[in-house]
Amino acid sequence: MLGYYATTAISSLRRSKALAALMVLVIGLGIGASMTMITIFHVLSGDPLPGRSDQLYAPVIDPRPLARDHSESAEPDGNFTWPDAMNLLHAQRADRQAVMAGGAVPVRPQQSGELPFYETGRYVTADFFGMFKVPFASGHGWRSEDDESRARIVVLNSELNRKLFGNTPSIGRTVRLKNADFRVVGVLDDWRPQPQFYAQLNGRVFGKTDQFFLPLQTAQDLNLDFNGRMSCWDSGGRTSEHCVWLQFWVQLDSTAKAEAYRQFLGSYWREQQAHGRMPRPAHAHLFGLMDWLTRQHAIPDDLRLQLSLSLGFLAVCMINVVGLLLATFLRRGGEISVRRALGARRWDIFLQLGVESCVIGLAGGLLGLGIACLGLWSVRQRPDGYAQLAQMDASMLFGTFVLALVASVIAGLLPAWRACRIPPALQLKTQ
């Protein structure tokens, strides 16, 4: 029966080609625009570290003095002071923990005559590599003894390694960063988690990668340049208790441990208060990685606005299609009432018209898929860091059709319901 309905649907659509084409076009535009944005969101809100992210947490404490004016934000930004980060690192109360900060240094190529160039990387502590399951192509990270002894060692990401050493093995060789020589102990296998979740999140965290990693204490020792946002409320410089700029991450293997760690953070806060620091009410937070990304608005506001806009567009398109479907169904009042007079139940009429709107929906979905692919292509031409991630995958492909079908069925419901209430044969009299 459904096959028969599909045939009648197509033949009835043929009769009003222009209107049918308009409906398919409108559904296609709506689906295409919204699927472009939904796909981008799907890709950008993906898990940067599958399999590990549910054990990673960002602790948040607030070392700022009591608020002096209303202009500062009530929420702490999640950055740590040097003393707090070091205290928590050395407390070793999590399964793994690491302190880190962004850095930028001039790299001096071995060949004389070539100008130095700037490279961005990260100053980290030993657990960083194990905690984030960083993949090594060769070599390894370092141990916490190396942190304490301010070892001059560096781990390179594949791009910088290639730039400096080509394809020759580089473990044990020397890189000159700013004014100091560093021994290469490890080379990463092109590690680029998206977004760069462990950094300060500022809406432009997609597309960035760190090209080198070296011990944080060594960087502090050599006074290497910090790269990022630092906010201070008093003088004393970056190792003082008045400047927040460091990120601190912990790995906790179970929720029980996470709860225990939260308790520990609270007691640390109160202990500091006993020493006259951290005067704000002790209220420590511990955010899971995915939670943290959402809270920090890792996805740029512009994109969220675009998503809302595309959904609004889809809504207008759907209302439009409902109106047009209603018109086409009611125009066939005569035909419907004859069918009802010949014994068709309301349900039959409803099903027939439902199938018709599904046919339109499928055609619109196909068109929408094409438009979405075109839309994603145009997004990939944008200069933003997330642009290259905008790719259609199997689940989104399937999602497009589901959305198109669901949308067209919903759009067809009201008109079909209205049309199947046409009384049998009454229409015949007026013809």
Next chain:
Amino acid sequence: MSHSPLIASLSRHKLTVCLLVLQVALTCAIVCNVASIIGHRMAQMRLPSGVAENELALIESISVDETANQLARHDADLATLRAIPGVSMVAAVDALPFSGNNWSNGIALVPNGPALTTATAYNGTQDAMHVLGMHLVAGRLFLPEEYIPLDAAHDWSGINHVPSTIVTRALAAKLFPGQEPLGKVIYPGDGPVRIVGVVDHLLRPTLDESEGSDYSTLFPMLPDTADVTYVMRTAPQDRERVLKQAQKVLAGLDSNRVLRRPQSFTQMREDYFRRDRTMITLLLSAALSLLLVTAAGIAGLASFWVQQRRRSIGIRRAVGATRRDILRYFQTENGVIVGAGAVLGVILAYALNMLLMQHYALQRLPWLYVPVGGLALCLLGQLAVLGPALRASGVPPVVATRG
């Protein structure tokens, strides 16, 4: 002629009419808000930076050797750059509008007092204001004896000792509304700083949504950081060549440095607003598609109604209605529906604006956008209905006798 048959006929298509009204209202609400976002972004892109944008070539130099006397190095670099043919003036500065490199201080009016606002600190060598082509609207330039080093090595402590400052008009108005700013004292650091001059504009290195995009202070402090930007004033057509030469002579003078971002000011401005341009294109196409879809929907439904009512139109024609009457009938009908949609749309537009302001850093919808948006939609409706209405007016009276 009364329009009661119009209302009667509309009430026979309640559902369709409601849908159309809803669609017009949603379109109106979205388009008004989109237009306001576009308007705001365009206004931001057109903000005057306060410098001679077309004549500036920039290059950033970062010395790797931090122990050297940076002031002496900058002087040597400046002398070399000045010798490039086509360069009329050069200066070293620590930041520029759109450079992204922002050093802001809270500005208080009493020692250790609460900050009224924050303002960007711009520092440069003695010629900087000339080179940048800034417009002094009151007061004087800095005197040579007022210049001190920035003292970046000691936590930028120059800010605590600097004697004078030149501020933007916007900042002066914020700090001293309705008063003469010249001679007033502000506290950007620990010590008092006297305002000696006012410039018309100087945008901050990064713009934000607040009204403070033009809150800047200039200080007579010489950049003594390893990282400095050289600004060369040159004719617009010479900028490319001057930049190439500058790279060459600077690398020749001292190769132990990183040269970054050789570019014209125009280029820097374009890069700064690249995302906004993408966003504007996107918003424009979204608004146009919305209007197009709505117009198509109106036209589709109207032509359907015309077909459905051919007999009634024929009868009306037969009993004396002119073509004009029929045309007017459909136009009025459309006007009523779209008008109702536009009225509902006005309310929705404000509701949507409230919602957007809550979730994104967006501005209040300027009131002018709403009536203009509503009128535009009514006009669009009239345009969309014109085709079907003309076809309706072409229905001959003889149709009444058929069927």
